[in-house]
Amino acid sequence: MPLRTGASVGIVQAAPRVRIAPSPTGYFHVGTGRTALFNWMFARREGGTFVLRIEDTDTARNRPEHVEGILSSLRWLGLDWDEGPYLQSERGELYRDAISTLVQSGAVYACDCTTAQIQQRARERGGPPGYDGFCRDRGLDPAESLMLRFKTPREGTLQFTDLVRGDPTFPLAAIEDFGVRKSNGEPLFILANVVDDADMAITHVVRGEDHTSNTPKYALLWEALGYGELPVFAHLPLINNAQGKKLSKRRDKVAVEDFRDDGYLAEAMVNYLALLGWSPGDDREILALDEMVEAFRLEDVKSAPAIFDERKLAAVNSHYLRNLPEADFVERSQEWLRSRWAPLAPLVQERVRTLAEVYTMADFAYRGEPVVDLVEWRKAVRKNAKFGEVLEAAIETLAVATWDVEGIHQALSSAGEKVGVANLRDAQAPVRLAVMGRPVGPPLMEGIELLGRDRTLSRLRAGQVRLHEESPTG
RNA sequence: GGCCCCAUCGUCUAGUGGCCUAGGACACCACCCUCUCAAGGUGGAGGCACGGGUUCGAAUCCCGUUGGGGCUACCA
Numbered sequence: 001m002p003l004r005t006g007a008s009v010g011i012v013q014a015a016p017r018v019r020i021a022p023s024p025t026g027y028f029h030v031g032t033g034r035t036a037l038f039n040w041m042f043a044r045r046e047g048g049t050f051v052l053r054i055e056d057t058d059t060a061r062n063r064p065e066h067v068e069g070i071l072s073s074l075r076w077l078g079l080d081w082d083e084g085p086y087l088q089s090e091r092g093e094l095y096r097d098a099i100s101t102l103v104q105s106g107a108v109y110a111c112d113c114t115t116a117q118i119q120q121r122a123r124e125r126g127g128p129p130g131y132d133g134f135c136r137d138r139g140l141d142p143a144e145s146l147m148l149r150f151k152t153p154r155e156g157t158l159q160f161t162d163l164v165r166g167d168p169t170f171p172l173a174a175i176e177d178f179g180v181r182k183s184n185g186e187p188l189f190i191l192a193n194v195v196d197d198a199d200m201a202i203t204h205v206v207r208g209e210d211h212t213s214n215t216p217k218y219a220l221l222w223e224a225l226g227y228g229e230l231p232v233f234a235h236l237p238l239i240n241n242a243q244g245k246k247l248s249k250r251r252d253k254v255a256v257e258d259f260r261d262d263g264y265l266a267e268a269m270v271n272y273l274a275l276l277g278w279s280p281g282d283d284r285e286i287l288a289l290d291e292m293v294e295a296f297r298l299e300d301v302k303s304a305p306a307i308f309d310e311r312k313l314a315a316v317n318s319h320y321l322r323n324l325p326e327a328d329f330v331e332r333s334q335e336w337l338r339s340r341w342a343p344l345a346p347l348v349q350e351r352v353r354t355l356a357e358v359y360t361m362a363d364f365a366y367r368g369e370p371v372v373d374l375v376e377w378r379k380a381v382r383k384n385a386k387f388g389e390v391l392e393a394a395i396e397t398l399a400v401a402t403w404d405v406e407g408i409h410q411a412l413s414s415a416g417e418k419v420g421v422a423n424l425r426d427a428q429a430p431v432r433l434a435v436m437g438r439p440v441g442p443p444l445m446e447g448i449e450l451l452g453r454d455r456t457l458s459r460l461r462a463g464q465v466r467l468h469e470e471s472p473t474g
Numbered sequence: 475g476g477c478c479c480c481a482u483c484g485u486c487u488a489g490u491g492g493c494c495u496a497g498g499a500c501a502c503c504a505c506c507c508u509c510u511c512a513a514g515g516u517g518g519a520g521g522c523a524c525g526g527g528u529u530c531g532a533a534u535c536c537c538g539u540u541g542g543g544g545c546u547a548c549c550a
Contacts, residue, residue, distance in 0.1 A: 021550090022550090023549080023550050025549095025550085055550060056550095057549095057550080058549060058550070060549095061549070061550090062550095111548095114548095115547070115548080118547095129475080129476090129546070130476085130546060146548095147548050148548095165478095165479065165480085166479095168478060168479075169478090170477070170478070171477070173477095174476065174477045174478090174546090175477085175546095176546080178547095179547080179548060181548085182548040183548055184548080186548085188547095188548070188549090188550090189549070189550045190550090192550095193550085208544090209478095209479070209480095209543085209544060209545095210544055210545070210550095211544095211545090211550095212478060212479065212544070212545075213477070213478060213479095213544070213545040213546075214545080214550095215478095216477095216478095235479085237479090237480080237543090238543075238544070240542095240543075242485085244542065244543070245543080246543075246544075272486090275486065275487075275499090276486070276487095277486090277487095278487095279486085279487055279488065281488075281489095282488075282498090283487095283488070283497075283498045283499080284498090284499095285486090285487090285498075285499050285500090286499095302480095302487080303479075303480065304479090304480050304481060304542095304543090305479095305480070305542085305543060305544090306485090306486065306487090307485060307486075308485095308486095309485050309486065309500070309501085311485080311500065311501060312485070312486065312499080312500045312501080313500095314500090315499085315500050315501085316499095316500085318512095318513090322513070
């Protein structure tokens with residue numbers, strides 16, 4: 001049970017405890033990075049504790065190896081945590097206890113509705129989508145393998161303290177009977193989240209604005225569990241793309257590790273992220289970590305969303321790069337070069353005759369666009385009547401391929417079959433030329449895997465354009 | 475649709491009723507410096523979404539309109 005001295009004693013304000021609670025999705029979102037940064041700055045500024053908790057309750061989706069990606073991204077950014085990582089997957093007992101408390105007090109009830117049934121009823125009702133409380137009074141046995149839902153009050157309002165956006169008020173009637181436990185017995189996000197925040201004595205919940213509407217549910221659960229005084233909230237504005245939509249993996253570059261791989265310095269990344277939604281209140285734009293900590297106040301965080309502008313990030317980055325002592329610059333650029341080279345080296349070892357040849361076998365991985373050997377390109381086009389068709393088919397199959405050597409191999413094979421080329425080699429030559437620019441080089445599949453889907457596809461498309469330009473009509 | 479939130483140059487922001495002829499940064503343009511390109515320096519263009527109030531005075535307070543975003547899962 002958390003103890004908050006500040007309110008009751010009124011003299012000693014307890015040191016705040018904050019947390020970052022990412023879920024292992026396979027990459028570390030820049031928005032999560034910024035949330036982590038703000039939590040971290042707040043904790044450091046106030047002499048508080050920064051807790052790392054991995055929210056991996058969804059066993060069907062989370063992969064344990066993804067946790068390492070979270071840790072390494074946090075370390076790269078320089079955001080050291082004081083406690084954790086705590087894994088929710090190892091804290092099941094806590095959630096089960098909380099659930100049985102809720103069952104005993106009658107705060108929750110069992111529900112056997114399927115999603116389809118819920119939607120069906122909503123349609124017939126003609127009203128808003130969402131759960132209608134159908135099972136509330138059916139008295140289903142909560143001991144069964146059924147989903148458990150929280151009995152949300154049907155009237156009244158609920159308000160909570162939010163340091164960045166005033167104190168939002170929600171009408172309780174708008175909050176449906178949300179689920180707290182899956183039918184397989186696993187806790188749902190909101191339950192685990194609340195139980196852990198209480199157990200870890202979190203005093204300030206600093207998270208993205210996308211959680212604002214979860215907060216009433218959070219508060220309801222918190223109260224039902226008898227946890228006492230609610231934490232203070234701070235919902236940070238979201239980071240949007242140029243279209244004004246929240247950054248998503250599907251359309252945008254969002255993974256912290258992608259920025260690292262593209263050659264951004266961690267200190268530049270942190271500096272830029274800090275300035276998204278916050279400013280020290282004066283005209284300073286370039287700030288060292290300790291200067292940011294010194295000036296940081298949650299109350300100064302803006303409540304309007306910000307658009308992520310990579311050009312400005314690049315400007316901040318170039319500033320840091322220029323100001324590096326020469327020896328550091330040498331060291332860090334070498335380190336970056338090496339990280340790209342390491343996975344490639346074993347692939348070219350048995351092909352090069354001199355170390356100098358390493359360069360021409362590897363440059364495709366370093367350049368934005370490959371250096372295309374036009375003599376070889378034309379020769380290959382002449383020899384293969386289906387050159388263009390192969391590129392076309394490869395774009396289609398690679399766009400949806402599983403991104404590993406096996407998946408890429410399958411994609412290229414089926415592309416070859418689709419256009420009816422005699423053997424796999426004929427299907428590969430055009431792809432290799434388009435992607436690597438040369439007829440020889442590292443193994444195609446491995447090279448493509450390393451390059452990544454986006455760059456591979458854009459090179460194939462560039463290849464199609466080149467094909468047209470190279471062969472005027474006739 | 476319902477609920478919540480937001481609104482200063484293209485973008486990130488300063489601004490919390492008079493210091494605002496709205497400041498800075500990125501991007502853009504011009505010039506200077508310069509063996510090139512950068513970097514650096516100087517200057518320029520560019521904004522308070524709209525309409526009502528409140529006030530001696532509104533970017534700042536209130537209301538409305540418009541526009542935008544988030545949430546609305548047995549994901550987190």
